[in-house]
Amino acid sequence: MTSSSPRTRPFAREIRVSDGSKREIDQHVEKVLRGLGNPPPPLDLREVRELLRLDMGYYSSGDDSALREKLSKLRVAGKQVLARPGLLVDAVRKHNLRALYLPDRKRILLDEDMPKKKHRWSEAHEVGHSLLDWHHETMLGDTESTLTPLCRAHIEAEANFAAGRLLFLGARFDDEIVAHPPTIASVQALAATYGNSITSTLWRMVEQYPEPVQLVGLVSDHPRYSASNTVVGESPVRHTFFSRTFLRSVGPVANEILWAHVQSYSSYVKRGPLGQAEVFLASKSGELVPFVFETFYNGYDALTLGVNSLRKSG
Numbered sequence: 001m002t003s004s005s006p007r008t009r010p011f012a013r014e015i016r017v018s019d020g021s022k023r024e025i026d027q028h029v030e031k032v033l034r035g036l037g038n039p040p041p042p043l044d045l046r047e048v049r050e051l052l053r054l055d056m057g058y059y060s061s062g063d064d065s066a067l068r069e070k071l072s073k074l075r076v077a078g079k080q081v082l083a084r085p086g087l088l089v090d091a092v093r094k095h096n097l098r099a100l101y102l103p104d105r106k107r108i109l110l111d112e113d114m115p116k117k118k119h120r121w122s123e124a125h126e127v128g129h130s131l132l133d134w135h136h137e138t139m140l141g142d143t144e145s146t147l148t149p150l151c152r153a154h155i156e157a158e159a160n161f162a163a164g165r166l167l168f169l170g171a172r173f174d175d176e177i178v179a180h181p182p183t184i185a186s187v188q189a190l191a192a193t194y195g196n197s198i199t200s201t202l203w204r205m206v207e208q209y210p211e212p213v214q215l216v217g218l219v220s221d222h223p224r225y226s227a228s229n230t231v232v233g234e235s236p237v238r239h240t241f242f243s244r245t246f247l248r249s250v251g252p253v254a255n256e257i258l259w260a261h262v263q264s265y266s267s268y269v270k271r272g273p274l275g276q277a278e279v280f281l282a283s284k285s286g287e288l289v290p291f292v293f294e295t296f297y298n299g300y301d302a303l304t305l306g307v308n309s310l311r312k313s314g
Helices: 019-035 045-052 064-074 078-083 086-095 116-131 133-138 149-167 171-179 184-194 198-208 244-249 255-265
Strands: 055-059 097-102 107-111 215-220 237-242 272-282 288-297 302-308
Touching (some): 019 045, 019 149, 045 116, 107 116, 116 149, 149 198, 171 184, 171 198, 184 198, 198 302, 215 244, 237 244, 237 255, 255 272, 255 288, 255 302
Parallel strands (some): 055 107
Antiparallel strands (some): 215 302, 288 302
16 A cells, blocks of 8 residues: 655654565565566566566546445455445545555556656555565455554555565665765666666665665755744654664664754755755764765755765764
């Protein structure tokens, strides 16, 4: 299930996928890539669906009657949904779903009202759900346990990890980023090569960049035009993510601290580079570690990459 994130939210930390789950997900992704003959980038998701025998269709989240009719004709997901097709409609509404996976029919549904630029990631996210059999019983939220926010957050984080590993061709991306310095320019170049968004490429670079470089990434509102600058209790930061080395040395840093640094140097430019600066973050030992932060605005999100300017583990 893919949800549409609100523009602002309370400051929060991302749910992190365990190392054990990452290894298991990688095994599933590697099997798919081998089945496709380890293709070069960009990955063709139509070939992935054909290999996995997945069907795909569309619905409109803006038209309740059309959505109910489409779901009632699918005859999926057991007796409860057959008796109440509206259950899935309710789930779409409650969780603002823009995509979902129906295991009984091996069918992915995308919201046709969603911006086209988000279709690729949303489709890959649902493919991720399809690969992970322990997700299947949670897809319709038909038990009390599967509807808990923490459970939902964990399965969504795992599906996101699977989508990233799939779209960036697993170990191929791991090997390739070594030849690229950790900069926004490199993120843009790799995004073009792999046919993915700059946002998802930034995320993968931060999480997969090899040691000992320490990286942190943010996806946020524009630092100078965020509604949270005037609305108390709302956060401009939608996602934060860290490299393994960063977490070992510095640990997760509060969004409030990172956001204050980004605001300190960002310009009022409405598209393109917003600026860069050296900032200091406290390590677990209390030492101040220098990082070079740079921020780019793509018209939708401000993307920030922070790199340990000493280029070594703390």
